[in-house]
Amino acid sequence: MIGIAGALGRMGRALTDAAAARSDMVIAGRFDRPDADAPGLAQRDVALAACEVVVDFTTPAASAELAAVAAARGAPALVIGATGASAEEEAAYARAARRIPIVYSRNYSLGVNLLMGLVEQAARALSAEAYDIEVTEAHHRRKVDAPSGTALMLGEAAARGRGVDLAAVAQRGRDGITGARRIGDIGFAVVRGGGIFGEHQVLFAAEDEVLSLSHAALDRGLFARGALEAARWVKGRPPGLYDMQDVLGLKG
Numbered sequence: 001m002i003g004i005a006g007a008l009g010r011m012g013r014a015l016t017d018a019a020a021a022r023s024d025m026v027i028a029g030r031f032d033r034p035d036a037d038a039p040g041l042a043q044r045d046v047a048l049a050a051c052e053v054v055v056d057f058t059t060p061a062a063s064a065e066l067a068a069v070a071a072a073r074g075a076p077a078l079v080i081g082a083t084g085a086s087a088e089e090e091a092a093y094a095r096a097a098r099r100i101p102i103v104y105s106r107n108y109s110l111g112v113n114l115l116m117g118l119v120e121q122a123a124r125a126l127s128a129e130a131y132d133i134e135v136t137e138a139h140h141r142r143k144v145d146a147p148s149g150t151a152l153m154l155g156e157a158a159a160r161g162r163g164v165d166l167a168a169v170a171q172r173g174r175d176g177i178t179g180a181r182r183i184g185d186i187g188f189a190v191v192r193g194g195g196i197f198g199e200h201q202v203l204f205a206a207e208d209e210v211l212s213l214s215h216a217a218l219d220r221g222l223f224a225r226g227a228l229e230a231a232r233w234v235k236g237r238p239p240g241l242y243d244m245q246d247v248l249g250l251k252g
Contacts, residue, residue: 001028002231003051003076005066006058007041008032010220011081015055018224025228028052044069053077053231057223060085067096077101077237079230081108081223084145097241103234105244106149108226112200113244115215116157119202122211123161128184131204131211133158138191138199146190147172154202155186 002019006012007030019025029047030040048054048069054076056063063082070078080093083106093104107113123133135158137151147155152166159166164184171187181187191199198217203210217223226244233247245251 001026001050001052002228003027003029003031003047003054005044005054005056005062006032008036008038009058011057011224014220014224015057015227018221018228022228024232029054048073048076051076052235053079055079055081055227055231057081057227060089064089064092067093067100067102071096071099074099077231077234078103079227079234080104081106081227083149085149094241098239100239101234101237101242102240103230103242103244103247105230106153108223108230108244109215109217110226110248111215112150112153113248113250115200115202115213116153116245117250118213119154120157120161122202122204122213123158125161126204126206126211128162131206132181132185132187134187134189134203134205136189136191136201136203138193138196140195140197141192143192146192147188148190148198148200150198150200151188151190154200155188158186158202 002025004012004015004027007016016030019027028050029042031042031044031047056066056078060082063080067078070076077100080102093102096102135151135155137148139148155170156166159169166186169184169186171185197220201212201214203212230244230247
């Protein structure tokens with residue numbers, strides 16, 4: 001029995017379609033903003049009472065509020081996919097996860113999560129002195145955060161491979177006379193336009209070769225399917241903050 005937050009949004013509709021096509025799931029409640037009025041919507045508290053897991057791809061602020069409400073109730077479990085969360089909002093997820101199980105990921109694609117592992121391995125093997133790392137990403141014109149959550153995940157994977165803190169080496173904007181590139185920096189570049197679902201590329205650039213690792217999303221249903229797999233996985237888990245690497249068994 002799952003619930004869908006932000007049911008009227010693009011991801012909410014994709015989640016509804018994907019869940020309705022599955023034989024192992026029942027949509028027990030769909031809800032949106034309190035002032036939303038559309039057929040089939042429930043009030044949030046009614047949906048929470050009816051659901052074992054709620055999938056939420058709304059906004060970080062709304063997700064933090066939902067997590068606090070669910071934690072106070074002791075249920076349901078949550079799958080959170082909102083990107084652009086602040087440190088305070090992520091801390092709110094972690095507090096709620098002391099009472100309920102929460103899967104929180106900035107990308108629910110199987111391919112992206114495998115790409116993270118490849119990026120970490122490459123960064124571990126290729127020295128900062130010889131190979132510069134650049135992360136580029138492209139999304140539709142409506143995306144409000146930059147760099148994307150996925151780009152930051154990939155940057156974090158590269159930083160882990162090199163044993164450094166991403167915040168200490170991230171270069172998130174270049175303009176004007178910037179000077180020579182610092183050894184060890186991890187650069188980010190952003191494209192926004194049209195209806196691009198999501199494209200990400202990590203370059204390892206040396207003087208004599210360039211290694212490129214990339215992923216392109218072709219359909220929003222990709223993320224919906226991954227989130228529903230996370231919903232199936234998190235049901236019945238003990239309280240804790242999990243991610244898609246846990247769901248896919250990729251840790252360790």
